[in-house]
Amino acid sequence: MNLHTLIDLVGLGWPALTPTPQGLDIAATCSIADLYAFRGDASWTAVPLIGACCECLLASFKIWNAATAGGNICMSLPAGAITSLTVALEGRLTLLARNGGSREVSAVDFVVDNNRNILEPGELLRSIHLPASSLKKRFALRRATLTHLGRSAALLVGTQAHRGGEMVLTVTAATRRPVQIRMPEGVSAAALRHALDHAIPADGWFDDVNGTPAYKRHMTYHYAEEIRAELAAQPLQAQSGALA
Ligand SMILES: Cc1cc2nc3c(=O)[nH]c(=O)nc-3n(C[C@H](O)[C@H](O)[C@H](O)COP(=O)(O)OP(=O)(O)OC[C@H]3O[C@@H](n4cnc5c(N)ncnc54)[C@H](O)[C@@H]3O)c2cc1C
Structure with a gap:
């Protein structure tokens, strides 16, 4: 050293x-x-x-x-x-x-x-x-752990401005390094899956005691879709001084 x-x-x-x-x-x-x-x-x-x-x-x-x-x-x-x-x-x-x-x-x-x-x-x-x-955006978070209070096996966050626009999806814990994808407003479930396929290579999943790559991949796709649906379901607000 x-x-x-x-x-x-x-x-x-x-x-x-x-x-x-x-x-x-x-x-x-x-x-x-x-x-x-x-x-x-x-x-x-x-x-x-x-x-x-x-x-x-x-x-x-x-x-x-x-x-x-x-x-x-x-x-x-x-x-x-x-x-x-x-x-x-x-x-x-x-x-x-x-x-x-x-x-x-x-x-x-x-x-x-x-x-x-x-x-x-x-x-x-x-x-x-x-x-x-970014602090003025709305967000949705999902997290998987193998055990209650365990270390994260997958931690995903989606953000979007209150007035709509692109959704920014961040994948961590499941992957060896943070992965971020930007999707247009109203993105379909199929397009989101395709973007994840493209953004995360087969060897990009993190393999440790907190979950196998296959488990982490499964949870990532599952939560990404939940986040997409959650943000899509929230009513958009017109831009104002308080919410942008
Ligand atoms: C039992 C246990 C479970 C844990 N579980 C989790 C978990 O589930 N998820 C999680 O995220 N973390 C986990 N941690 C990590 C823990 O929460 C802290 O985030 C981590 O120990 C960093 O703490 P620290 O600030 O004391 O950094 P240190 O331990 O002091 O630093 C960590 C490293 O970063 C370097 N470093 C620190 N600050 C700087 C700086 N400003 N610039 C450059 N280099 C720097 C240090 O030199 C060192 O190499 C766990 C730790 C333990 C002991």
């Missing part, structure tokens, strides 16, 4: 949560407990998704209060629920390089495989930005 520096990120004192008209900035050091407790503006109708994803963590009291949003993302487990959350809400991650530079990446591009991400040696995750446009 070529380890020569350890940094106590919590000691840097980054503000945990910073809501602005542009969206929500979450420090990498924000605890799961603080994230769970966040309540945003009433127009941010996707805020309950934050709590729902936190509840997907198989978390003891200690993890709940000490584990961080950034730690969960950087651990880069397929079942990383904060990864699921930030990808589903089309988050942008700010990464700090050892030389003081920084870069921004889409949350969907950060985790590339089980326990693998795009961080360069010495690079840090500084923060996650969830755009207000």
